[in-house]
Amino acid sequence: MSEISRVGMVGLSFDDGPNAENTLPVLNTLGQHKAQATLFWLVDNARALKKEDPPLFAEVMDKVRRDGHEIGYHGPSDFVPTFRDRTIGRFNATELRNGREELEEIIEQPVALYRPHFVGGLATMIHAAQMGLTIIAGDATAFALPDDDIEHQIERFSQANERSIIVFHDGTSATTPQTHITKVLPPVLETLARRGLKFTKVSSLGKYAKLPYQLIFQHFRR
Secondary structure: OOOOOOOOEEEEEEEEEOOOOOHHHHHHHHHHOOOOOEEEEEHHHHHHHHHHOHHHHHHHHHHHHHOOOEEEEEEOOOOOOOHHHHHOOOOOHHHHHHHHHHHHHHHOOOOOEEOOHHHOOHHHHHHHHHOOOEEOOOOHHHOOOOOOOHHHHHHHHOOOOOOOEEEEEOOOOOOOOOOOHHHHHHHHHHHHHHOOOEEEOHHHHHHHOOOHHHHHHHHHOO
């Protein structure tokens, strides 16, 4: 994608998937808007969906491939973060590497992007950078929690601007057991489209995106 074609682009990303109730409806909504996105998956969730509902998992993966989405790494598993988790990190290098390898085996494709679960953990992010993963943050000025009031979420996400990376949640977690993504996503995309913005996956933004973690941690790449 050329620099000219990236003008007016917003990166769409979704955390905590895949989810049996929400991921496919989210992909269908994205398809209606001809939008691509990055899905940051937890390994436990991907393993469970593939085992418990193989047809649904196959349908999700088929849509991911056909519509040009990408899957990123969100960590081996969900957890309730402690202070240590947020500052140092939950997973050691071996756990992080094994999780990435299992996710790649589950989805049968390589994974290059990483968003830390709960966006924290210095040591974990250093491990990820040393594994060659690109660490992706999001736009804190256009952010809302997935269980926040629906209208509040729509208002917040609709503040995204060119070069923003929006962090949605199609899955749930121990700290946010509910998500309103299927009600929030359509009006947000419609609002941003009326402002002339277009939607893409994170990797398509390239250097055009603001990736602070990548800039900080690229020093630790081997």
